[in-house]
Amino acid sequence: MSIQLTSNWLGTQRTGSDHRSIAPLSSKRGHAMTRTSQEINDLAEASYEYGFSTDLDTDIAPPGLTEDTVRLISAKKDEPDWLLQWRLKAFEAWQGMTEPDWAKLEIAPIDYQALSYWAAPKQKPVLDSMDDVDPEIRDMFDKLGIPLHEQKMLSNVAVDAIVDSVSVTTTFKATLAEAGVIFCSFSEAVQDHPELVREHLGSVVPVRDNYFAALNSAVFSDGSFCYIPSGVRCPMELSTYFRINSQNTGQFERTLIIAEDDAHVSYLEGCTAPQRDENQLHAAVVELVAKDRAEIKYSTVQNWYPGDENGVGGIYNFVTKRGRAHTDAKISWTQVETGSAITWKYPSVILQGDRSIGEFYSVALSSKRQQADTGSKMIHIGADTTSSIISKGISTGRGQNTYRGLVKVMRSAENARNYTQCDSLLLSSDCGAHTIPYIEVKNPTAKVEHEASTSTVGEDQLYYCRQRGMTEEDAMSMIVNGFCREVFDELPMEFAVEAQRLLSVSLEGSVG
Amino acid sequence: MLMVENLSTSIGGTPILEGLDLSVGAGEVHAIMGPNGSGKSTFAHALAGRDGYEIGGTATLDGVDLLAMDPEARAAAGLFIGFQYPVEIPGVNNMYFLRTALNSVRRARGEEEIGARDFLAVAREAMELVEMKKDFLNRSVNAGFSGGEKKRNEILQMAIMRPRLALLDETDSGLDIDALQIIAAGVNSLRSPERSVVIITHYQRLLDYIKPDVVHVLVGGRIVDSGDHTLAHYLEDHGYANFVNHDPDSAPGRPLTGTAS
Ligand SMILES: Nc1ncnc2c1ncn2[C@@H]1O[C@H](COP(=O)(O)OP(=O)(O)O)[C@@H](O)[C@H]1O
Ligand SMILES: [Mg+2]
Numbered sequence: 121m122s123i124q125l126t127s128n129w130l131g132t133q134r135t136g137s138d139h140r141s142i143a144p145l146s147s148k149r150g151h152a153m154t155r156t157s158q159e160i161n162d163l164a165e166a167s168y169e170y171g172f173s174t175d176l177d178t179d180i181a182p183p184g185l186t187e188d189t190v191r192l193i194s195a196k197k198d199e200p201d202w203l204l205q206w207r208l209k210a211f212e213a214w215q216g217m218t219e220p221d222w223a224k225l226e227i228a229p230i231d232y233q234a235l236s237y238w239a240a241p242k243q244k245p246v247l248d249s250m251d252d253v254d255p256e257i258r259d260m261f262d263k264l265g266i267p268l269h270e271q272k273m274l275s276n277v278a279v280d281a282i283v284d285s286v287s288v289t290t291t292f293k294a295t296l297a298e299a300g301v302i303f304c305s306f307s308e309a310v311q312d313h314p315e316l317v318r319e320h321l322g323s324v325v326p327v328r329d330n331y332f333a334a335l336n337s338a339v340f341s342d343g344s345f346c347y348i349p350s351g352v353r354c355p356m357e358l359s360t361y362f363r364i365n366s367q368n369t370g371q372f373e374r375t376l377i378i379a380e381d382d383a384h385v386s387y388l389e390g391c392t393a394p395q396r397d398e399n400q401l402h403a404a405v406v407e408l409v410a411k412d413r414a415e416i417k418y419s420t421v422q423n424w425y426p427g428d429e430n431g432v433g434g435i436y437n438f439v440t441k442r443g444r445a446h447t448d449a450k451i452s453w454t455q456v457e458t459g460s461a462i463t464w465k466y467p468s469v470i471l472q473g474d475r476s477i478g479e480f481y482s483v484a485l486s487s488k489r490q491q492a493d494t495g496s497k498m499i500h501i502g503a504d505t506t507s508s509i510i511s512k513g514i515s516t517g518r519g520q521n522t523y524r525g526l527v528k529v530m531r532s533a534e535n536a537r538n539y540t541q542c543d544s545l546l547l548s549s550d551c552g553a554h555t556i557p558y559i560e561v562k563n564p565t566a567k568v569e570h571e572a573s574t575s576t577v578g579e580d581q582l583y584y585c586r587q588r589g590m591t592e593e594d595a596m597s598m599i600v601n602g603f604c605r606e607v608f609d610e611l612p613m614e615f616a617v618e619a620q621r622l623l624s625v626s627l628e629g630s631v632g
Numbered sequence: 633m634l635m636v637e638n639l640s641t642s643i644g645g646t647p648i649l650e651g652l653d654l655s656v657g658a659g660e661v662h663a664i665m666g667p668n669g670s671g672k673s674t675f676a677h678a679l680a681g682r683d684g685y686e687i688g689g690t691a692t693l694d695g696v697d698l699l700a701m702d703p704e705a706r707a708a709a710g711l712f713i714g715f716q717y718p719v720e721i722p723g724v725n726n727m728y729f730l731r732t733a734l735n736s737v738r739r740a741r742g743e744e745e746i747g748a749r750d751f752l753a754v755a756r757e758a759m760e761l762v763e764m765k766k767d768f769l770n771r772s773v774n775a776g777f778s779g780g781e782k783k784r785n786e787i788l789q790m791a792i793m794r795p796r797l798a799l800l801d802e803t804d805s806g807l808d809i810d811a812l813q814i815i816a817a818g819v820n821s822l823r824s825p826e827r828s829v830v831i832i833t834h835y836q837r838l839l840d841y842i843k844p845d846v847v848h849v850l851v852g853g854r855i856v857d858s859g860d861h862t863l864a865h866y867l868e869d870h871g872y873a874n875f876v877n878h879d880p881d882s883a884p885g886r887p888l889t890g891t892a893s
Binding site: 578579580581583584585586587588589590591592594598599601602603604605606 | 729
């Protein structure tokens with residue numbers, strides 16, 4: 121597997137010599153504490169360099185959410201009636217639901233009527249080739265380091281780029297089509313492959329699943345769609361890049377990945393957003409269907425704007441991700457979550473078929489005033505099903521990090537196995553880490569193991585590294601990256617390198 | 633090369649070192665011996681710049697004031713400590729750690745960094761010196777290493793860092809005779825006119841393999857006596873009793889040996 125994204129594609133460019141120019145911290149105790157707040161501000165600000173917004177000519181619906189809004193979205197997208205009805209049903213369900221309050225999160229009230237539910241960059245409606253992409257959008261992605269020009273792309277990654285609510289381009293379509301792989305925006309899939317969408321949409325995450333999933337089902341605007349036919353190993357990594365650009369808009373993408381019998385696919389998603397003072401809502405739904413012996417590997421590196429030190433601004437990342445694994449199928453979630461003001465996210469696997477496998481590997485970093493309540497759910501239904509959960513939570517600044525996970529073994533799941541390991545790393549005195557595992561076992565043959573640890577980066581570790589010539593910042597990021605090793609090892613190689621850089625950048629200023 | 637004058641160190645207000653003097657010339661090997669708790673490790677950490685130490689006096693390496701620098705700058709100036717208790721860093725690949733360390737000091741000195749491929753050659757050579765198995769490089773730094781492996785890893789790091797001054801803190805403790813010989817051979821092969829070594833040890837055993845130019849006795853936070861390698865044998869036979877609670881100038885019962893340089 122070879123992927124060669126340009127190095128800054130996840131918002132992690134600020135490394136290298138630039139990164140090293142930070143004044144070395146003095147060894148004298150107390151001196152580190154007296155670094156001017158200006159210096160600290162510089163570090164903190166420098167660490168989110170994707171905070172720019174692009175002045176795109178955008179088509180935005182007026183704020184507010186009513187049945188008419190849902191109809192407007194559906195009409196804008198020229199959707200078939202069944203889909204409009206599906207949305208309306210979801211909207212009705214949502215109206216009768218309340219926001220979940222069980223997570224260990226402090227969420228400022230969200231005024232759903234103050235948001236705009238449709239924002240699309242205005243551009244030529246039909247793209248004959250990549251050259252037709254609006255130059256301003258192309259520039260924006262260039263700035264982010266994501267090449268949308270197929271001829272400029274050396275990499276073996278097909279990219280679907282989504283700005284605000286709309287997919288602006290999908291690359292490498294032709295190459296994929298040869299293999300029979302469909303990779304396109306969700307809207308296109310609705311037009312071109314309605315039968316596939318209709319069969320699977322909501323089959324893993326039903327509209328009433330939860331408050332945010334219901335909201336998404338009513339107003340989702342776009343997202344990515346992948347279909348891998350029977351026996352096909354997808355010839356390249358599939359990747360979706362999400363960018364929130366407009367102000368006061370929610371982003372509600374919908375992703376659906378279907379791997380037929382014996383199909384294989386590895387899918388990557390990356391996210392950034394401009395730096396803004398108000399919170400922005402991102403409520404996505406991802407559904408994965410892995411048929412018999414199929415394998416889906418889904419990797420996320422999430423770097424939405426986290427807000428500032430005082431908790432002003434930042435993305436509310438309320439996401440529902442779930443996969444259904446049929447007989448002998450395998451679904452693997454890997455996530456590196458460093459951004460967002462609030463993360464509420466529990467990628468899950470329904471282990472439906474016998475011998476199916478579910479995996480969850482997670483690194484979640486909470487710094488500044490970030491709050492993360494994240495984990496996984498593994499639902500064992502089939503016999504001899506196996507799941508593993510490796511969660512690494514890092515808290516610094518005044519960040520709060522909660523692992524919340526459910527392992528459920530149904531009566532039918534003979535010989536189910538789960539191994540869960542939750543490690544927390546605390547880097548400051550004002551941060552918090554919490555581990556909340558739920559285990560429900562209805563079959564006595566199940567073996568469920570849970571291990572948890574909490575540690576700090578030892579002074580002695582930092583000192584050891586510094587005696588070997590490393591700066592305190594470099595030492596810290598090396599030690600923290602070591603802590604995350606098992607998760608990074610699961611990422612495709614280039615992504616792992618980016619994830620490490622991202623983590624290092626996110627940690628800048630958290631030493632001392 | 634190393635000049636330490638009237639060095640004092642307190643930890644949390646408790647004095648540990650009080651007026652320590654030591655001078656080590658280029659290419660020399662010195663040994664520091666002393667009873668448990670006499671301040672040997674504290675001396676190493678004071679030179680290396682560990683946090684939380686209140687320091688007085690002076691210490692220079694090649695005329696450069698060590699005490700004014702951050703630990704990493706002292707490393708870049710050529711100071712290397714072989715830790716008595718090497719620290720475990722889970723998940724950090726040993727090879728990556730070593731390369732980062734080497735490149736950190738190279739960068740600080742304005743030298744070019746070494747790429748992964750060239751480094752592998754450097755590492756291989758150093759590994760042979762301490763007779764290490766290849767898989768050693770791919771394990772996490774010191775994590776799950778045996779006591780002997782940890783000590784060998786320190787010498788491996790020394791061989792890669794090629795410091796001006798290496799201070800080896802009880803690198804011999806807990807080693808069997810084979811491991812001891814490997815380590816001694818490693819250190820001996822790194823002896824050069826440009827490199828000085830200070831060996832902190834309890835036992836003269838190691839000094840049978842690495843012959844020191846000067847042996848110092850550290851008691852009560854000071855160097856109370858210095859002599860040639862026969863001093864180590866004397867200490868082995870008689871212990872430190874004669875040095876404890878005595879004025880060093882009137883330490884009795886020991887034949888005069890060579891003097892410190
Ligand atoms: N961090 C510390 N805080 C308080 N006392 C310490 C600390 N480190 C060392 N000491 C004390 O300093 C003295 C010297 O210790 P050390 O330098 O480790 O001795 P040695 O290496 O010669 O055995 C001992 O009495 C020890 O208890
Ligand atoms: Mg000691």
